[in-house]
Amino acid sequence: MNTIVRYIITGIAMIALHSCVSVEAYQKAYINDEDMKLDARKVEYYEIGIENYREGSSGANGGKGGGGCGCN
């Protein structure tokens, strides 16, 4: 599993970096689309909270990494 994941990440990184180009402001019609934002959606924050409580892991998803409980 770990090996497969490593290959996938390496592959994605190689493709991404290979095709990396400078994009001008007037070419960002797609990049500026609401669904292309690299943050979680506002309606998704609750689910991130649920996943933080109901799973043993948390973080790297825009949610909080600790503090408070809300876990009952």
Added chain:
Amino acid sequence: MRLQLIIIFCLQLVGIINTYAQQQVIPEDPEINFLFNYYEQEGNHSAVTGGIGTEALTNMAPMIQVNVPIDSVHIVNVSLGEDYYSSASSNKIVKYIDESTRKYLSSASKADFRYYGNIAYSKRNLERYRTNTYMLGFSKEFDVISSSVGYGYLKTSKNENSSFQFKNQLYYDIWKIILPGEFRDSSKTHFREYPMRLGNSSTDYARDTQISNTLSLVYTQVINKKLQIALLSDFVYQYGLLYTPFNRVFFDDGQYNDTIKVLNSAVDVELLPNTRYKVPLGIRIHYFPLDFMVVRMQYRYYFDDFGIRSHTLQIELPIKPSPYLTLFPIIRYYTQTASHYFYEYGTVPVVEQNVYPLVPAVPYYTSDYDLSAFTNWKYGIGFRYSPLYGLARANIPYTEKKLLKFKYVDMRYVRYNRSDGLNAWSATIDCGFVIETKNE
């Protein structure tokens, strides 16, 4: 009533800040979001009853978020919300109480509130493409009071094709030590020492603290006109009370059967180390392959010193049948290994069975199935409706040029199926408003 007060407070806040903002250059309109979430779960591995018993829980959570650009440099963001939850297992904190311990009934009840609020102030340096953000947070529920401070730094490239973000947040939590009912009778012998203050009244609990520090690093890069990625990493360090004082465990006393014995001689409170680090590493890839479809992918790998390793893969496919409507099916796969300290119900090993008092053979133990090995599927659908001129508009009373526009509505429904039998669903609505200034 409480929600109404929150809404009134936020509108007043917007009013105050917006009054000041009228004297400045306003690059963006103030935004107000009203969010509401309903969550329900069912399962049969409650940690409160030692890994067996109902996990039924419902939660209703309204929230309001206000984002006010004071001018082109200063931005204030405020969010306030509350969780109103009803938890069957919370009620079992005192399930085993008998006549001698009845007077120690805790304030932990079947239904409780959690309130929280966060405020962030950001200051942009437009010449150097930098933003500094300062954050404060607070939350309170029946057994935990939490406060937090944070600082964020964002550096964007001149062409805005890449950015680097550093954020650090420090949480300080104060926990009431609410023990299960049977542990509040000081005349009984227990496996380890518990606080002398057993909770004779709602203000007489012993307390302990937990400190969590979260360091986040995010790098984003526009790859080409239709593809951008983000690399995310967190380092979380926690210190202090990391176990839940009312979560039970049952030792393997050789008399295990499927029936929980009242005031079982083999029952104890879970015990976990007082330090923990967590390291999640993630990548987000957002791609616009077709004019009517976006692909949002996220992968995360996680490890910690409790022995949990996890992989998460989430894919969202926003489809745009019209410029104003987006439908987005969601699927997420999550898998984790068990913590070193996890034991199923009634299996915490002891040095010698049937010899009382039992002595645990391991230093730390929990039967919280959130720390067990499982896979978790999430799937669902959402939609966003955002017409060009909004869903509705209204003049704001007592202002001449201000208009409140109902800009969009965003809804989302997901289900969770966990391999240990925990099933849940969540529905969320987000109504987005902006305060616009009428053109002359």
